[in-house]
Amino acid sequence: DTEVTQTPKHLVMGMTNKKSLKCEQHMGHRAMYWYKQKAKKPPELMFVYSYEKLSINESVPSRFSPECPNSSLLNLHLHALQPEDSALYLCASSQVRDRGQPQHFGDGTRLSIL
């Protein structure tokens, strides 16, 4: 069982739809991350929140919009996605952003764009 919970586990959407991915952790961590993982590849960092403030946006297209409503929750709002956006989206958290702190991952949302 992971301590980072992601919903939904699977999502199929059309290119004109709007949907949101949700991530929740109750470990008191103050850094949260969104990654995108394509098949047989390592995770690619998309966004980093530190103390509920966006600190890194790795040149992600504006059709992905992150939100951190509080220290336990992280959302990723999706709009007008492209077929190449189909991937596993992973959320992670760490105690703080520091070199010695491991990141704890959820099981991900598998997203398919029709």
Next chain:
Amino acid sequence: GDSVTQMEGPVTLSEEAFLTINCTYTATGYPSLFWYVQYPGEGLQLLLKATKADDKGSNKGFEATYRKETTSFHLEKGSVQVSDSAVYFCALSDYGQNFVFGPGTRLSVLP
């Protein structure tokens, strides 16, 4: 920039065989090093970590030692099981940097 290199595999072993997955890194600073495992259909799980030279991380029979002189963090297990079949990622985290993951090594253990 920082980078991680690891054998991509796939690595296929028989049950109870000895496992080594090589990992080497390039970093400008003094990074922490991690091994993560990803089972099919799941996220990444932290397997072990080391934060300074000569530290040995260990968990579930897996071990890795932080070797600064060879910039390596090789993963070893004395006797693998079918349940160890997964993808293994070596990663580093440096001051002011994000995680850098290696390409991953797919391990298949046959009964």
